[in-house]
Amino acid sequence: MPLGGVQVGSYENYQQAQRAVDHLSDQKFPVENVTIIGSDLRQVERVTGRLSWGRAIGAGAASGAWFGLFVGLLLGIFATDGGDWIGSVLSGLLIGLVFGAVFGAVGYAASQGKRDFTSTSQIVAGRYDVLCAPQVAEQARAELAKLSLRG
Template structure:
């Protein structure tokens, strides 16, 4: 079933909030009040991608990051191989070997990855998609009840 102009995806608006945590709190409150929350949708509007630069990327950081991720993977493989070791000494050897091989390969792949970028992206960052507003929508047959419950929440402060 597709949404129409008069009936937007998610139903009718019963609340609007500046951030996702407030919208989530409203739906959680409805759930606590035994409201049928399967009729509720949170819709973010006016989406934008925010990228926060966390630092400069250098050869040392690229190699260290590659080595660290490789070490974790090597540790995991070493632990898996260690399960099949006949004695305790073999188990420790498998774990250490996996860790060291993973560290070396990770460092090499980190260096190769950094060299292929040729200085085009010499920084590290994190990114997320955020909305300027979050609307709590509800199926029309439950909208008035939802509005009444959310009015109680706004009176609480």
């Protein structure tokens, strides 16, 4: 269904809109005619901590170590004996750790102290509207009214 349609419900959060569509699905309503649209979008950035040289280098090293371990395991597939396998895994891990630490330090230095914190960001909507194809909108409204009566 293209964006648009007839509004059959409006909810404060996504979980309520999802519950409404799930209810429609449970009632054997043709949910392929339903769209959930978030409106009044805003970005919420949650600051998780201070970023320092140690933290930047540590995070880079950890990320590099994981990638190096993965590469080492892939190369270890071609090892002829157990010693070669351990060597390739440890080499990949160590090289990844060093390169990750270097790239973490370079990235932190490039920011020149303009962003000395870590954060996570998320796009959230102020309202979620459930829209439906016009030919089945009344049926959807009736089912959602039953849901609201149940609480």
